[in-house]
Amino acid sequence: xxxxxxxxxxxxxxxxxxxxxxxxxxxxxxxxxxxxxxxxxxxxxxxxxxxxxxxxxxxxxxxxxxxxxxxxxxxxxxxxxxxxxxxxxxxxxxxxxxxxxxxxxxxxxxxxxxxxxxxxxxxxxxxxxxxxxxxxxxxxxxxxxxxxxxxxxxxxxxxxxxxxxxxxxxxxxxxxxxxxxxxxxxxxxxxxxxxxxxxxxxxxxxxxxxxxxxxxxxxxxxxxxxxxxxxxxxxxxxxxxxxxxxxxxxxxxxxxxxxxxxxxxxxxxxxxxxxxxxxxxxxxxxxxxxxxxxxxxxxxxxxxxxxxxxxxxxxxxxxxxxxxxxxxxxxxxxxxxxxxxxxxxxxxxxxxxxxxxxxxxxxxxxxxxxxxxxxxxxxxxxxxxxxxxxxxxxxxxxxxxxxxxxxxxx
Numbered sequence: 001x002x003x004x005x006x007x008x009x010x011x012x013x014x015x016x017x018x019x020x021x022x023x024x025x026x027x028x029x030x031x032x033x034x035x036x037x038x039x040x041x042x043x044x045x046x047x048x049x050x051x052x053x054x055x056x057x058x059x060x061x062x063x064x065x066x067x068x069x070x071x072x073x074x075x076x077x078x079x080x081x082x083x084x085x086x087x088x089x090x091x092x093x094x095x096x097x098x099x100x101x102x103x104x105x106x107x108x109x110x111x112x113x114x115x116x117x118x119x120x121x122x123x124x125x126x127x128x129x130x131x132x133x134x135x136x137x138x139x140x141x142x143x144x145x146x147x148x149x150x151x152x153x154x155x156x157x158x159x160x161x162x163x164x165x166x167x168x169x170x171x172x173x174x175x176x177x178x179x180x181x182x183x184x185x186x187x188x189x190x191x192x193x194x195x196x197x198x199x200x201x202x203x204x205x206x207x208x209x210x211x212x213x214x215x216x217x218x219x220x221x222x223x224x225x226x227x228x229x230x231x232x233x234x235x236x237x238x239x240x241x242x243x244x245x246x247x248x249x250x251x252x253x254x255x256x257x258x259x260x261x262x263x264x265x266x267x268x269x270x271x272x273x274x275x276x277x278x279x280x281x282x283x284x285x286x287x288x289x290x291x292x293x294x295x296x297x298x299x300x301x302x303x304x305x306x307x308x309x310x311x312x313x314x315x316x317x318x319x320x321x322x323x324x325x326x327x328x329x330x331x332x333x334x335x336x337x338x339x340x341x342x343x344x345x346x347x348x349x350x351x352x353x354x355x356x357x358x359x360x361x362x363x364x365x366x367x368x369x370x371x372x373x374x375x376x377x378x379x380x381x382x383x384x385x386x387x388x389x390x391x392x393x394x395x396x397x398x399x400x401x402x403x404x405x406x407x408x409x410x
Contacts, residue, residue: 005030005043005057010408014041017400021364021393022046027209027383028055029364029393032278033401034286034376035408037294042279048206048382058277060192060205061380062265065157066281066367067195067274069359070180072329073284073299075111075164076308077183080292080300084171086111086307086328090163093170097163100144109149110163111329112312113156116145118319120158121248127258131267133176136162153313155320157250161271164329176268187297188284192277196268205275206382208260208363249319274361278378281367285358286376289369309357330357333368335398353402366394373405 001022003015014031021029028046032039048055078084084093086108091098097105105115123139130136140162146154156163165176172179177196185193194201258264264273287294291302300308313326325332333356358368367378379397 001045002054003043003045004054006039006041007043008038008040011035011041011401011404013400013404014397015043017397018043019045020396021379021381022055023383026050026052027381028059028206029379029381029383030055030057030059030061030278031397032057032282032378033404034282034289034294035405036374037286037290039279039283042282044278046383050207050209055206055382058192058279059380060194060197060201060275060277061365061382062205062208062363063274063276063281063365063380064272064361064363065274066276066359066361066365066380068161068271069330069367070184070193070195070274070276070281070284071161071164071168071270072111072308072359073288074168074179074183075107075329076300076304078168078172079308080304084167090167093167096141097166099141102143102145102149105145105149107164107167108312108328110156110160110167113153113160113317113326114150114313115156115160115163116147116149116152116154117143117159117163118154118156118249119146120250120252123159125253127252127255128263130158130252130269130272131263133162133268137166140166147318152318153326154318155249155324155326156271157319158252158269158271161269165268165270176270184284184299185280187299188280188287188294190280190283192275192280193284194275195270195273197265197273197275199266201275202262202265205265209383210256210259246319272362276365276367276378276380278380281378281380282376284376285367285369285378288357289371289374289376291371309355327357329359331359332356333358333360333366333370333398334395335402353398356398360394364391364393366397368398370402370405373402375401375405377401 001019018031022045026047030044033041042057044055044057046055048059090105091103109115123143287299292300292305309327353370356368356370360366363384364381369376
């Protein structure tokens with residue numbers, strides 16, 4: 001498989017890594033890395049569509065929840081400028097939000113997934129409703145928390161985008177896409193950072209490739225899934241409850257039927273339709289890895305960034321039973337680093353970058369900053385063909401990038 005793009009000699013291992021991340025059939029991937037403010041890798045492999053068009057280093061790709069990290073960065077930029085206060089109630093900026101027991105929810109709680117508003121499956125009948133920002137804002141206004149706010153952690157897979165996004169829009173007085181452009185893309189000179197893609201940019205976007213089986217699963221109705229689970233033995237009652245939380249939060253009705261719709265790219269769904277190229281994401285996180293400033297462009301102060309990246313939640317939440325170590329809008333990436341003997345070989349265990357932060361998206365994309373290594377990394381892909389067991393591509397890229405830096409420093 002051909003590899004396109006540039007790598008500094010110290011990061012040549014990422015050429016093989018991007019080849020590993022691209023599936024053998026249709027589909028591609030791109031990796032970009034900034035180290036100490038320098039672009040040291042921008043490589044791609046595979047195809048951007050079923051016709052075999054090469055997936056190039058600057059190809060745009062739908063990155064789903066990876067956009068949550070971009071939204072979190074925008075939030076903290078506005079916090080740093082004094083336009084938003086994390087401890088203020090959401091209703092300070094959005095009075096209509098206070099309905100149905102939501103008046104005390106703060107911006108911090110909403111951004112940290114502690115508002116109890118994660119149940120998308122209970123508030124819409126069709127995923128097409130998510131294309132209409134004003135409609136979703138009204139739906140959120142009428143929504144009631146699943147539990148008392150700030151008493152539990154539940155990943156707001158979809159709803160959090162409109163909650164935080166409407167706060168940003170009202171506080172700054174501009175549309176969400178305009179805010180991304182004004183405060184992030186333009187200052188950093190980024191040509192591939194969109195949430196709400198302009199129609200003129202559609203030709204730059206890789207085809208979104210979903211295998212048949214996941215698409216069928218995505219088209220299932222949440223109630224049917226929960227009902228089938230509850231028919232099992234009595235021991236599964238608690239398990240079915242957990243699955244119910246996860247399905248309600250993460251699988252809107254008939255999601256699979258709209259993922260290929262162009263409106264999915266051009267609408268504004270901050271929690272799930274970020275369209276990026278790897279270089280733009282890596283440069284954004286490269287700035288964050290340096291305390292918030294790169295090439296004399298200051299996004300935020302080190303103090304604001306430190307507050308933004310402080311853990312806010314217990315390891316295990318109601319929706320995702322996995323220790324994601326959520327901060328104020330970011331999660332911690334996973335990489336392998338502790339080498340232990342196993343027979344005649346060695347295994348890599350552990351997390352060598354405990355202070356790293358970023359966000360990952362359904363389908364294999366992800367972007368993060370590692371302040372200890374002054375490292376910004378991004379992976380974008382258009383294929384759900386991950387590596388068994390599960391999709392471990394972001395884990396592999398995080399590990400490879402960290403090792404490259406460690407070798408360079410030695």
